[in-house]
Amino acid sequence: MGRIARGGSYLGKYDQVIEQFPAFHVADKVILLGGVMIWIMLLVAIWARFIVGRRRKGPSGTMRVKADVTEGFEKLADAIGDDSVAVICATGFQYSLDVLAPWKVDYYGTINLVDACRKVGVSRFIFVSSILVNGAAMGQLLNPAYIVLNAFGLVLMAKLQAEQYIRKSGINYTIVRPGGLKNDPPNGSIVMESEDTLFEGSISRDQVAEVAVEALLHQQSSYKVVEIVARTDAPKKSFEDLFSSIQER
Numbered sequence: 634m635g636r637i638a639r640g641g642s643y644l645g646k647y648d649q650v651i652e653q654f655p656a657f658h659v660a661d662k663v664i665l666l667g668g669v670m671i672w673i674m675l676l677v678a679i680w681a682r683f684i685v686g687r688r689r690k691g692p693s694g695t696m697r698v699k700a701d702v703t704e705g706f707e708k709l710a711d712a713i714g715d716d717s718v719a720v721i722c723a724t725g726f727q728y729s730l731d732v733l734a735p736w737k738v739d740y741y742g743t744i745n746l747v748d749a750c751r752k753v754g755v756s757r758f759i760f761v762s763s764i765l766v767n768g769a770a771m772g773q774l775l776n777p778a779y780i781v782l783n784a785f786g787l788v789l790m791a792k793l794q795a796e797q798y799i800r801k802s803g804i805n806y807t808i809v810r811p812g813g814l815k816n817d818p819p820n821g822s823i824v825m826e827s828e829d830t831l832f833e834g835s836i837s838r839d840q841v842a843e844v845a846v847e848a849l850l851h852q853q854s855s856y857k858v859v860e861i862v863a864r865t866d867a868p869k870k871s872f873e874d875l876f877s878s879i880q881e882r
């Protein structure tokens with residue numbers, strides 16, 4: 634049995650989407666692909682601030698485990714457990730007086746999660762980052778979004794450093810860089826572009842969750858950085874087509 638750990642309650646807002654991918658859906662896909670490996674995946678959330686060693690069952694058998702990504706990889710490794718098959722990292726710092734919060738959560742927290750994966754043998758890592766993380770290199774230094782986001786503790790720079798750590802780590806990654814997040818239901822089709830391409834646009838949180846989960850189901854997403862927004866005038870494409878259209882670097 635395998636399970637997916639997801640970091641950050643950001644995806645907690647996506648519980649309905651996660652519910653669309655229950656164990657049988659994933660198991661069906663695996664059976665169709667080969668009929669050999671039947672993984673029944675349980676979605677596990679690494680939830681809040683502290684590992685409490687207490688696990689409680691959520692709707693439809695999901696399990697929630699409390700953890701703080703800043704507390705070091707050993708504790709996270711315990712939270713993830715050795716029966717996880719993938720980690721989806723969707724953490725983001727909370728605004729506070731601590732100007733180092735983005736570095737603690739978005740940078741070191743991500744590093745801790747990657748190191749925890751190595752410790753327990755999890756080889757698949759999905760990281761929710763952001764468009765414009767590499768804004769300086771894209772000629773977007775004066776883009777208001779780039780300026781505003783970096784004004785809060787250089788969060789985009791922290792995320793870019795985290796991305797670089799992931800890419801060098803050897804883990805099988807997919808880095809998902811969404812545009813501005815909306816709580817509204819999806820409006821428009823997902824547009825997926827390669828890294829350092831998009832510098833504006835928004836997307837429903839539901840669609841970000843969908844992309845993160847679909848990345849686990851499509852080999853074409855491996856070792857790729859994808860930037861996503863939603864557009865009402867864009868054609869609807871399958872996830873296979875979307876991920877296949879992005880070149881691995």
Ligand SMILES: NC(=O)c1ccc[n+]([C@@H]2O[C@H](COP(=O)([O-])OP(=O)(O)OC[C@H]3O[C@@H](n4cnc5c(N)ncnc54)[C@H](OP(=O)(O)O)[C@@H]3O)[C@@H](O)[C@H]2O)c1
Nearest residue numbers: 641642643680681701702703724725762763811812813814
């Ligand atoms: N907002 C946007 O428009 C936007 C655009 C592009 C990319 N992004 C990226 O998407 C991610 C989520 O953004 P968001 O706006 O949805 O943020 P959010 O609602 O604040 O979600 C982030 C979650 O991370 C969790 N978290 C924070 N510190 C943690 C820690 N030390 N240990 C474990 N979990 C921790 C929090 O869980 P608790 O609730 O338990 O504290 C929080 O719910 C961020 O990485 C952000 O950079 C956001």
